[in-house]
Structure formats: structure tokens, C-alpha cells
Amino acid sequence: MAASPERPGLLPLLAGRPEEVAPLLLGAVLRHGDVALRLTEVEAYAGEDDPGSHAYRGPTPRTEVMFGPAGRLYTYFSYGMHVCANVVVGEEGTAAAVLLRAGEVVEGRDIVRQRRPRSSERDLARGPARLCQALDITLEHGGADLGTGPVTIEPGPVRPRWESGPRVGLRQAAERPWRFWLPGEPSVSTYRPAAPRPPR
């Protein structure tokens, strides 16, 4: 292994503010079984003062885990067919989270190809639902502790250079520049503003 600076333990850092924690996750390696992804794109969500957050209206059975301690997974079912995953961050009692938007497959590529046979290389884990498919993260992993598994996270090399911009796919508060990505990565999803409500 070439000597690259490693962050000593990511989990203690997750208790910070979501927009500060999110860039720390870039380059980190998320592992489940024999598949590992290097995170290339994430998105920060605050809690009850963020209209874009699921937790905006306070805790519900679905969003309860977001109000718990940092370092757990918050998973949800989206658009009737997709699973997306967040890392819960911030102090216990707040509802901050970081949505895992995209990653690059660094281990287990053959397994991911079997799971997503029609995907091109760059699409294997591009987008939050595809990322979950690639890692086989399901709703059952909601509440799982990244410190104990089965899904774990390892700090990546320090990445001083990242970019940020508007969040994707939100109608509420999409203007907060809380999407963070590693520039130049093919696995970063293209920015697409939330579609305006179709007239009816």
C-alpha cells in the first residue's frame, strides 16, 4: 500500500453539522459483504429546520432513526420501487443525515455486474437507488450501526478538493448548496433540477 494519509476513525466525526460532515464522507469506502464502493457524491440534510428533509415535520415511525445517534443507516423506500440510504449524523436528538448519492465500485465488481447486468460501468452505482442496489442495501438495513456492520464505512484518503452545488430532485429548499462531490468522477450523477409540477 502506498502511504496515503488516512483519517483515524470516521465515526466520531459524524456528530458534526451535516454540511460539514458530508464532505468528510467523500472518498470513504462503504462495504457490505464482498462489495465495496468509494463514495463520490453525497447530499446533506438537516432536520426540523430543513424543508427538504423527511424529518422536517418532526419524528414519525419512518424517520425515527434520524433522530437517534450518528453513525446509523437511515433507509427509505422511494417512488414505489427504489431504496435509498443515508448516514445519520449530528447530535442525538437532531435529525441530520447525509444521503449517499453515488460511488465507484472498488471491490466486488463482478457481483455488482450480476446485480445490475444492464448497467454501463459508470452507471453501476450512480444515483442513490443504484448505489443501494450495487451494495445490496435494503430496508432491512435501516437502523444498522456502521460501527458494527453488516454495512461498514472506512475512511478514505484525505481529499482536499471537492465541489458543492444545489441538491438534486427536491422541490423544497433545493437551493441549499449541500450536494458535495469529487470533481472529475464519472460516477457523479448529472444535476437535474426537480421537475416542475405538471399542469393538470
Place this chain on the structure above:
DNA sequence: GGACTGATGGTCT
């Protein structure tokens, strides 16, 4: 590459 659209079901009002 980009624009557009249908699929599909949990969650909350």
C-alpha cells in the same frame, strides 16, 4: 449527450 415519461407503492395530510 439531453429531454421526456411511465412505472409503482409507502407515507403523511
Place this chain on the structure above:
DNA sequence: GACCATCAGTCCC
């Protein structure tokens, strides 16, 4: 009953 933190397919350039 409306609202989605989406994806994949199709059509067009």
C-alpha cells in the same frame, strides 16, 4: 388522495 431525496426506456440531436 397527493406527494415524492428515482430509474430505465425511448426518442431526438
